Amino acid sequence: MTDAATPRPPVPPFTLEEAETKVRMAEDAWNTRDPARVALAYTPDTRWRNRSEFLTGRVAVEAFLVRKWQREQGYRLIKEIWAHEANRIAVRFAYEWHDEGGQWFRAHGNENWAFDAHGYMAMRHASINDVPISDAERLFHWPQGPRPADHPGLSDLGL
Numbered sequence: 001m002t003d004a005a006t007p008r009p010p011v012p013p014f015t016l017e018e019a020e021t022k023v024r025m026a027e028d029a030w031n032t033r034d035p036a037r038v039a040l041a042y043t044p045d046t047r048w049r050n051r052s053e054f055l056t057g058r059v060a061v062e063a064f065l066v067r068k069w070q071r072e073q074g075y076r077l078i079k080e081i082w083a084h085e086a087n088r089i090a091v092r093f094a095y096e097w098h099d100e101g102g103q104w105f106r107a108h109g110n111e112n113w114a115f116d117a118h119g120y121m122a123m124r125h126a127s128i129n130d131v132p133i134s135d136a137e138r139l140f141h142w143p144q145g146p147r148p149a150d151h152p153g154l155s156d157l158g159l
Helices: 016-032 035-039 058-071
Strands: 042-050 053-056 073-085 088-098 104-115 121-133
Touching (some): 016 073, 035 058, 053 058, 073 104
Parallel strands (some): 042 121
Antiparallel strands (some): 042 053, 073 088, 104 121
């Protein structure tokens, strides 16, 4: 359970519209690259698998995100709902980032999310693959921060 007395809407069980809202809220938060803000969406005892790393707890998630965004510079993310049911949402995503040397990558992945009754994410399982890309192959061109409403999504970009 969460220590928050206030629900984090939308809360399960999710309609399709509510699940899509939850996905966009997550995308917008992650695009801020603010580890403390992002971590607040998870239960204090959240359980994660991110690639080959296993994390437990909101504090561990925040520390992970600090490390992630120190390494993954110029980070821009797009998420798209894949499926939903009751308190679960499946998402596919892609994000672009570059390393310290300026090499760009596009990461492709899938996430499975489970939420508690208050709308906080209790479990996140992510499988991710990075593909080196050239600057000319980049598709995510917006100022750092949340993706503008008129920027194409993954399906529109053919990803």
